[in-house]
Amino acid sequence: MSGVARLELDGTVYELPTYVGTEGERAIDISKLRDTTGYITLDDGYGNTGSCRSAVTFIDGDAGILRYRGIPIEELAGRSSFVETAWLVIFGTLPTVEQRDRFSTLLSDSAMIDEVMRKHFNAFPQSAPPMAILSAMINTLSAHDAGVTQIEDDADMERATAVLMSKVRTIAAASYKASIGEPLVYPRYDLKYAENFLHMMFSVPYRQFEATPEVTAALNLFLMLHADHEQNCSTSTVRMVGSSKANLFASCAAGVCALWGPLHGGANVAAVQMLQQINDSGMPVAEFVRKVKNKDEGVKLMGFGHRVYKNFDPRSKILKKSVDEVLAQLDKTDPLLDIALELEAAALEDDYFIERKLYPNVDFYSGILLRAIGIPLEMFTVMFAIGRMPGWIANWKEINDDEKSRIYRPRQIYVGPTGVQWQPRDER
Ligand code: SDX
Numbered sequence: 149m150s151g152v153a154r155l156e157l158d159g160t161v162y163e164l165p166t167y168v169g170t171e172g173e174r175a176i177d178i179s180k181l182r183d184t185t186g187y188i189t190l191d192d193g194y195g196n197t198g199s200c201r202s203a204v205t206f207i208d209g210d211a212g213i214l215r216y217r218g219i220p221i222e223e224l225a226g227r228s229s230f231v232e233t234a235w236l237v238i239f240g241t242l243p244t245v246e247q248r249d250r251f252s253t254l255l256s257d258s259a260m261i262d263e264v265m266r267k268h269f270n271a272f273p274q275s276a277p278p279m280a281i282l283s284a285m286i287n288t289l290s291a292h293d294a295g296v297t298q299i300e301d302d303a304d305m306e307r308a309t310a311v312l313m314s315k316v317r318t319i320a321a322a323s324y325k326a327s328i329g330e331p332l333v334y335p336r337y338d339l340k341y342a343e344n345f346l347h348m349m350f351s352v353p354y355r356q357f358e359a360t361p362e363v364t365a366a367l368n369l370f371l372m373l374h375a376d377h378e379q380n381c382s383t384s385t386v387r388m389v390g391s392s393k394a395n396l397f398a399s400c401a402a403g404v405c406a407l408w409g410p411l412h413g414g415a416n417v418a419a420v421q422m423l424q425q426i427n428d429s430g431m432p433v434a435e436f437v438r439k440v441k442n443k444d445e446g447v448k449l450m451g452f453g454h455r456v457y458k459n460f461d462p463r464s465k466i467l468k469k470s471v472d473e474v475l476a477q478l479d480k481t482d483p484l485l486d487i488a489l490e491l492e493a494a495a496l497e498d499d500y501f502i503e504r505k506l507y508p509n510v511d512f513y514s515g516i517l518l519r520a521i522g523i524p525l526e527m528f529t530v531m532f533a534i535g536r537m538p539g540w541i542a543n544w545k546e547i548n549d550d551e552k553s554r555i556y557r558p559r560q561i562y563v564g565p566t567g568v569q570w571q572p573r574d575e576r
Pocket of ligand 1: 413451453
């Protein structure tokens with residue numbers, strides 16, 4: 149707590165306490181506002197509202213800063229694997245050798261889903277959206293292993309975390325296999341997190357898929373960059389659901405649904421579809437930019453803009469560099485990358501985007517990286533969900549560990565009809 153804010157309402161001056169976080173962010177604590185003034189605040193989209201105090205991730209949107217538990221994303225990129233980063237995000241510090249080994253074993257031991265659960269995949273239509281399957285099957289996990297919803301101590305939390313993180317990978321790969329009519333592939337005990345996922349995605353009974361070190365490193369980087377991002381739409385959803393004391397799996401299944409939207413995690417698919425459309429139509433980039441600026445056409449530059457970043461999204465810079473490296477390592481080219489680079493250059497010089505502080509976000513280059521490592525388009529948002537799982541788990545844990553946490557229950561301002569009388573049906 150620090151200073152005081154003064155608010156004058158209807159001739160009365162009220163004093164509201166202010167709060168400063170460890171990175172200097174300032175807030176007016178309005179937890180007593182309604183009781184003392186009868187007023188509530190109104191903030192469509194919560195652009196100015198802090199829903200919680202959190203120690204997991206810090207973002208400075210103006211400076212383009214992203215830190216997990218105080219460590220800049222640039223320091224983790226290329227040094228910490230996704231699994232190590234997940235431990236940092238969830239449990240607060242980089243894992244010791246013993247913690248890392250214990251967690252790695254838990255992940256390997258938890259990779260398989262039981263045979264009854266595998267049968268669900270025969271019931272989904274082949275056209276079923278993978279995000280629908282992912283959300284449904286994460287919830288179903290707790291039906292097949294009720295123990296993971298009883299989290300009483302750190303050991304329970306580690307096991308539930310490992311079950312969720314490990315099996316979300318198996319479920320995702322199984323949803324892909326089911327969608328292309330191939331047999332589901334069992335995980336291998338000798339493979340680490342990213343390699344095992346790629347094995348389950350691309351191996352077939354008569355040929356094992358062996359991921360190259362470059363592809364494995366690129367997937368680890370992609371997942372690590374998506375691990376958490378403060379109170380974004382899907383993480384706030386997980387906190388909302390978790391605040392009612394719903395279990396970890398139900399809360400993260402809800403997070404998958406929020407992430408699915410094209411304005412959020414679905415943007416990595418929409419960004420590649422946009423680039424593909426420009427490429428296939430042969431439309432000059434300048435013409436597409438004109439369409440975006442001419443709002444009537446409702447065309448957005450997908451992968452651009454952000455509620456918080458009013459500067460470059462640091463993840464986008466790292467992904468852009470990784471795309472270049474991976475394509476070179478794999479001796480591949482991608483015309484969509486050329487279009488993306490041209491679009492970015494055009495937007496960064498155009499007042500329309502500059503005035504609105506629209507820069508590439510995490511989704512602008514991530515889809516091109518996923519294409520380079522062979523992930524099919526319909527799995528892009530699922531990849532985002534696998535990457536974001538540690539952040540969802542960390543935020544659920546933060547609420548669950550806080551004995552003072554309360555159920556999320558925002559207020560509203562009613563603007564509907566008043567004084568309406570009931571009428572018999574023949575008089576309506
Ligand atoms: C993610 O919150 C997170 O942290 C999310 C995320 C995470 O890691 O969890 O970072 C992941 O979701 C990244 C964002 C992915 N979404 C997209 O790329 C979709 C395209 N972007 C936009 O829809 C938009 O930028 C949002 C949704 C990301 C942010 O929307 P805001 O903050 O509500 O901004 P806004 O819609 O009020 O836009 C402000 C202005 C408007 O113009 P004016 O009315 O002022 O004239 O900017 C314009 C908008 O029309 N604008 C865009 C644009 N984004 C905003 N114009 C063209 N193309 C865009 N992409």
